[in-house]
Each structure stands twice: as structure tokens, then as C-alpha cells.
Amino acid sequence: MATVDPSPTLAPTLRVAPSxxxxxxxxxxxxxxxxxxxxxxxxVDVMDGHFVPNLTIGPPVVASLRAHSELxxxxxxMITDPARYLEPFxxxxxxxxxxxxxxxxxxxxxxxxxxxxxxxxxxxNPDTAFEALEPFLDQVDLVLCMTVFPGxxxxxxxxxxxPKIARVRAAADAAGLTLDVEVDGGIDEHTVxxxxxxxxxxxxxxxxxxxxxxxxxxxxxxxxAATEERAGVAS
Ligand code: DX5
Ligand code: ZN
Numbered sequence: 001m002a003t004v005d006p007s008p009t010l011a012p013t014l015r016v017a018p019s020x021x022x023x024x025x026x027x028x029x030x031x032x033x034x035x036x037x038x039x040x041x042x043x044v045d046v047m048d049g050h051f052v053p054n055l056t057i058g059p060p061v062v063a064s065l066r067a068h069s070e071l072x073x074x075x076x077x078m079i080t081d082p083a084r085y086l087e088p089f090x091x092x093x094x095x096x097x098x099x100x101x102x103x104x105x106x107x108x109x110x111x112x113x114x115x116x117x118x119x120x121x122x123x124x125n126p127d128t129a130f131e132a133l134e135p136f137l138d139q140v141d142l143v144l145c146m147t148v149f150p151g152x153x154x155x156x157x158x159x160x161x162x163p164k165i166a167r168v169r170a171a172a173d174a175a176g177l178t179l180d181v182e183v184d185g186g187i188d189e190h191t192v193x194x195x196x197x198x199x200x201x202x203x204x205x206x207x208x209x210x211x212x213x214x215x216x217x218x219x220x221x222x223x224x225a226a227t228e229e230r231a232g233v234a235s
Contacts, residue, residue: 012178012201014226016219017043017074019184019206020065021056022153028061029068031210038219042071043184043204044094048079051103052151059085059092066093074098074142076123076184076204078150082109090116098123098144098182101132110139121182125149126158130167138177142202143168147195148185153206157186162198169199189221196229 016039023031032042044062049055062073075094079085082099086109089097098121099109106122113120123144124133133143145165148155165181172179183200188208195203205222212218 012180014196014201014223014230015039015041015203016209016222017041017182017202017204018209018215018219019043019045019153019204020210021045022206022210024210028065031215032065032069032071035209035215035219036069036071038216038223040072041074041202042069043206044073044075045206046075046077046079046085046089047151048081051080051100052078054151059088062089062092062094072096074121074182074202074204076121076144079103083112086112086116086118090118095119096121096142098142100125100150101136102128106136107139110136121180123150123184124164126161126185130164130171133168134171137168137171137179138175140179142180142182143172144182144184144204145200146185147183147187147191150185154211155186157188157191159194162194165195165198165200187222189218189225192222192226193229196226 018035045056047054047056072095075097077099096119100123120140121142122136122140125146147158147161169181180202181200182202183195184204187203187205192203209215209218
């Protein structure tokens with residue numbers, strides 16, 4: 001559960017969560033090893049061909065990766081029936097799972113994730129209102145604001161999501177909740193500045209990391225840009 005802090009921190013840890021969706025699936029372990037010195041999280045995109053029009057990976061791939069990595073596996077379930085797969089992903093080595101609020105049954109899914117010992121995330125598509133997330137803010141550890149429509153890497157960042165990010169952060173601060181606010185889609189060393197200003201602190205980046213010549217330098221560049229933006233706001 002999100003911790004209640006009597007003097008709420010306005011500065012939860014900034015981190016980049018590289019998305020393996022844009023990595024070479026034939027050399028996943030090597031791709032993950034390449035970015036590992038730069039971060040402590042790995043974003044794992046799970047798609048079922050139903051909630052989104054794409055198919056990606058399932059628990060066996062997570063289990064294979066687990067044997068090669070000690071990173072925190074931030075598992076983004078873009079699937080219609082997460083209740084059926086939460087336990088297999090936990091058993092495969094997921095540390096946290098994020099389900100979409102659009103699939104419904106959110107209260108039950110949060111309880112199931114807690115029972116399984118998973119860190120709890122709740123995601124919203126770009127056109128899903130803040131109000132859909134609001135009732136759950138004190139029950140989750142992470143809120144993921146999609147900054148593209150989920151399904152594919154390499155899409156353009158949607159700036160119209162910025163007000164929702166700011167509302168999530170403001171509501172968390174007002175309630176004294178230390179909440180990870182994650183953004184996913186079109187994040188690079190430029191767009192990370194805007195989302196940091198809005199209140200995000202976890203930055204998923206796929207193509208801006210793995211489609212670069214030097215993925216580790218790309219991770220560092222995104223984190224540096226976010227850190228500089230926060231320092232500028234603070235000073
Ligand atoms: C999109 C996925 C993202 C994707 C982001 O549906 O949830 O995690 O990998 O890719 P980029 O960073 O290229 O937009
Ligand atoms: Zn994702």
C-alpha cells in the first residue's frame with residue numbers, strides 16, 4: 001500500500017524503467033545486461049492481442065529473464081483478464097504488476113496483487129479521466145499514466161496527458177501519499193522534462209533507449225534531464 005507520510009515528500013525517487021519491448025527479442029538477456037548499470041527497474045510489456053492489438057511476452061519469458069537479472073521487474077499487463085495471469089507472472093519473477101483501470105474489477109485485482117505479494121500498479125489510457133483513478137490512489141503503490149495509446153513502441157508523446165499527471169501527483173501529495181507516478185509512451189530526454197515538471201517520477205522508455213547506439217548513455221541522458229528539471233524547480 002502507498003505509505004502515508006505525515007510530511008509528504010514531493011520528491012519520490014526519479015528512475016528510468018527501460019522497456020524491453022524495443023529490445024532485440026533474440027538477445028534479451030544481453031540487452032538487459034547492457035542497461036543494468038544505469039537503472040534498477042526494467043519495464044516488461046505484456047500484451048494479449050485483445051486489450052491491445054499486439055502480442056508480446058508471457059510468464060516463461062519473464063522467468064527466463066529472471067535468471068539473468070536482479071532488476072526490479074515492473075510488469076505492465078495490457079491484457080483483458082489479468083486475474084488469470086497475476087499468479088503466473090508473480091511465480092515467474094515479476095516484482096510489481098500494473099493492471100489497467102479500463103478492464104474493471106479494480107478493487108478485486110488490487111486485493112489479489114497484495115495477496116500475491118506484488119507491488120501494485122494501476123494504469124490509465126490517455127483518454128481515461130483522472131476520476132477513474134482517484135478512488136484507488138490510497139490503495140496502490142504506482143499509478144501509470146499512459147502517454148500514448150498502448151500497444152506499440154515508438155509512438156509520439158501525447159502532451160494532453162500532462163494535466164492528468166499533475167492531478168495524480170497533486171492528489172497524492174494532498175493525501176500525504178508517497179506514490180510512484182509513472183509515464184509510458186514517447187518518453188525521451190526531451191519529453192521527460194515536461195512529465196517531470198508535471199509530477200511524474202518513473203519514466204518508461206523503449207525506443208529512446210534500445211533504438212539508440214548506446215542504450216546505457218540514453219538511460220543516463222533521460223535521468224539527467226529529469227534530475228536537472230527537478231533541481232531547477234526546487235531552486
Ligand atoms: C506501449 C508500451 C510501452 C512502450 C513504450 O504500449 O506500454 O512501454 O514500450 O515505447 P516507447 O518508449 O518507444 O514509446
Ligand atoms: Zn508499458
